Amino acid sequence: MRRDADDASQPTTGFPSLAQDYAESSLNLHAYVVRHPEATFFWRAQGGGMQGAGIFSGDILVVDRAVEPHQGDVVVAAVAGEYLVRRWYREPEGIMLLAEHPDHPPLLVSAEEPCECWGVVVAVVHDPNRRRA
Amino acid sequence: MTTMAICDANSFYCSCELAFRSDLAGKPVVVVGNNDGCIVARSATAKPLLPMGAPIFQHQQRIKQYGVIVFSSNYALYHEFSQRIHAIMGRYTDQQEIFSIDESFLHLGAIPPADRATAMQEMRQTILQETGIPVSVGVATTKVLAKLAADQAKTTSEGIWMFDQETGIDQVLAATTTEDIWYIGTQRAKTLKERFGITTGLQLKRADIVRIRRALHVPVARVVCELRGISALPLQTIAPPRMEIVCARSFGRSVTSLPELCEAAAAYTAAATRRLWQQHSLVATLCVSLMTNRFREDQPQYHASCVVHLSRATNTLPELLATAQETVTRLYQSGYHYRKVGIMLTDLTSDTLIQGDLFAADPDARQQRLIATIRAIEAKFGKGAIFFAATGGPTPAWAMRQEHCSPHYLTNWQELPIARA
Numbered sequence: 001m002r003r004d005a006d007d008a009s010q011p012t013t014g015f016p017s018l019a020q021d022y023a024e025s026s027l028n029l030h031a032y033v034v035r036h037p038e039a040t041f042f043w044r045a046q047g048g049g050m051q052g053a054g055i056f057s058g059d060i061l062v063v064d065r066a067v068e069p070h071q072g073d074v075v076v077a078a079v080a081g082e083y084l085v086r087r088w089y090r091e092p093e094g095i096m097l098l099a100e101h102p103d104h105p106p107l108l109v110s111a112e113e114p115c116e117c118w119g120v121v122v123a124v125v126h127d128p129n130r131r132r133a
Numbered sequence: 134m135t136t137m138a139i140c141d142a143n144s145f146y147c148s149c150e151l152a153f154r155s156d157l158a159g160k161p162v163v164v165v166g167n168n169d170g171c172i173v174a175r176s177a178t179a180k181p182l183l184p185m186g187a188p189i190f191q192h193q194q195r196i197k198q199y200g201v202i203v204f205s206s207n208y209a210l211y212h213e214f215s216q217r218i219h220a221i222m223g224r225y226t227d228q229q230e231i232f233s234i235d236e237s238f239l240h241l242g243a244i245p246p247a248d249r250a251t252a253m254q255e256m257r258q259t260i261l262q263e264t265g266i267p268v269s270v271g272v273a274t275t276k277v278l279a280k281l282a283a284d285q286a287k288t289t290s291e292g293i294w295m296f297d298q299e300t301g302i303d304q305v306l307a308a309t310t311t312e313d314i315w316y317i318g319t320q321r322a323k324t325l326k327e328r329f330g331i332t333t334g335l336q337l338k339r340a341d342i343v344r345i346r347r348a349l350h351v352p353v354a355r356v357v358c359e360l361r362g363i364s365a366l367p368l369q370t371i372a373p374p375r376m377e378i379v380c381a382r383s384f385g386r387s388v389t390s391l392p393e394l395c396e397a398a399a400a401y402t403a404a405a406t407r408r409l410w411q412q413h414s415l416v417a418t419l420c421v422s423l424m425t426n427r428f429r430e431d432q433p434q435y436h437a438s439c440v441v442h443l444s445r446a447t448n449t450l451p452e453l454l455a456t457a458q459e460t461v462t463r464l465y466q467s468g469y470h471y472r473k474v475g476i477m478l479t480d481l482t483s484d485t486l487i488q489g490d491l492f493a494a495d496p497d498a499r500q501q502r503l504i505a506t507i508r509a510i511e512a513k514f515g516k517g518a519i520f521f522a523a524t525g526g527p528t529p530a531w532a533m534r535q536e537h538c539s540p541h542y543l544t545n546w547q548e549l550p551i552a553r554a
Contacts, residue, residue: 038217039263041542044549055554060546065263076552081156085554099554116155 033123039066041119043076043083050074050085052100059126061085063119076118079109088117135249135297137364138239138272139279140222140256143287145235145266146174149214150204152265153542153550161201165189167382169205169534188428205535213543217264225256230368238276240368250295257292272296276366277359280315281305281334299362306334306360316356321349334360374412374481380405381475385534387426388471394423395458396525401476402457403524406450409478410504415446417480419453421460426472437464438475446482449500450507453478454523 034040043061053074055061061076069075075088077097086097086107094110109115142148146164151157161179163172172187182199183192189203196203215234223229228240244252253270260268271282273296285305286294296302312322314334325331328348331340338360346354355365380401388394398421409416422438439460447453457476510519517527525531540548 036263038220042546042549043552045554046551047554050554057554060549061552065265078155081158083153083155083550083552085552114158118155 033062034064035122036064036066039119040064040122043085045085045124049099049101049104053087054126055085055100055121055124056126058130059124061121062123062125064122065119067120067122069117069120074121076121078114078116078118079107080113083118085121135246135272135274135295136240136242137275137279138226138241138249138253138270139232139276139283140237140239140253140260140268140270141233141283142218142235143267143269143292144174144176145214146204146206146211147176147179148266149211150207150539151176152214154539157202161199162204163189163201164204164206165537166206167533169203169536170383173206203537205538207539207541209541209544210539214264214266218260218266218268221260221263222256224259225252228368228370230370231372238279238368241272250293253293254291268292270294273302274362275359275364277315277356278302278362281309284313302362303335303338306338309334311337314356314360316352321353324349374414374483375408376481377477377479378405378408378416378481379475379477380408381422381473381477382533383426383473384471384531386531388531389467389469391462391465391467393529393531394465394471394474395461396523396529397474397531398457398461398476399454399521400524400529401474402453403450403521405476405478406448406453409448409481410508412481413484414481415448415484416443416453416478417446417482418442418478419456419460420475420477420479421457421464422473422475422477423461423464423471424473424475425469429470432470433468435466435469435471437466439464442480446480448484448504449497450504450521451500454521458523 041063043063045055045057045059045061047057055074063076069088071089072087074085077084077086077088077095079097084097084107086099089096089098091108094108094113095115097107097109097115099106147162150162150164159178160176161182162176163179163183164174165171166173170188172183172185172189175183175185179201182195182201189196195201211234218235219229219231219237222237222239225244226239226241227243230238232238241249241252249272253272257268257270260266269283269286270293271279271284271286272294273279273282278296282294282296286292296305310322311317311325311331311334312319314337317325317337322332325337329340329344331337337345337357340357342354342357345357358365382401384397388397419441420438421441422436424436425432425434427434441456441460443452443456461474507519520526540550542548542550
């Protein structure tokens, strides 16, 4: 059962619970992962190019647009009308997008071509048993 | 004093459609309303090509010629973006009036006057950064002037317009027709021209307010005050409950049989009643209307409506469903191709009285428990998890046509945007 912070916990009918005074609100995973609710979007990853970063095809990406990308951050990038999950490097020649799989060579997008960091991946939801597939 | 701002999104529905479609950036995009009928939003590049409100079927040639991309309206998506942009606007003010799906009035009194322009510019940047939705901001002393400033803002690259000098305001007002001023509209503009010879905003600002009030009543007099920089329309930070609830949508195809019409009337009554519950109201009057497709001049036309006064104010769905279906049956004439059924609930009052009776030995108590149960089930399992069989279920045969609807990116796990890894 999910309990919110302001919900009273179930009272005991017999001996009063000694833990009651120490009760804290239940951990809320959504609040932990989603730091900026207005700026956070969920995406679906497709393909194996980021396996080295722990992102597998079918995983859900939590993408935050309020976060500035640092060098090497995993981001969703908008390149030539397509959205790519890659490591983001700002280089003098343009934007370097690195995959994490030997089959996917680095992609250098020159400064003249449109390439935008759509948002930074702040968490990955992965089902190791593939029960949800 | 520039204390009133309005912030509104540019081509809001189109901007939402483009949020996950960078491949369409810069292309002409339109969104069409219910049943893929008329254009309800145009991207900046579509504006010179197609008129607002035009039925889409009249412009197929142009749409093809210019490669215009057409989307059916995806209200689940727009609602999500709306919540987000209004929440961000709320960070920049102590008092916010959410005016429409993509507009808020913001009180700027708490920000030092010298910092207001910077704060509004920062708000614009933040909304764009966090949601991808571009917005414009108009700042002035009153709501009516702020609206005008926002129109001006759309013509600049900064996306902000501040009316902080009288001369600047008058210059814009002189170039604005009365029709384009908030609340005035075509009909009142006509009266202003015929009775007073007033055609521009500046003339209206300088008009005799007493004569205006006599001819066009208090709301227009308030607009005149606001044009003079005197606030007459204060912020409404709490939305008043709706005085009427309307649910009228056209069908995906023409409907000729009475059972299907009854089903549609029941479904719309259920939708309207759900909104009635949300705002904790009771309804005393129900209006039901039927109409054929007025664009099909080759077909016989029929339009009928009926107002039913209920014996007492109520919120119980079975009673409202029965009334709606009886009325449709009474209005129905065979041999017509119906295109639309409308249900309107009016004479609304607060439901607090009936709630007070909840534990009394009242036959209504069971109905109130039923309402609470339906609402609890819907809150847990989503809309459509439970329905009256009379409404035809989640996807009835006559349902609205939405051939070009984008995915429900933000509200369905199966329809998330896809990033290639």
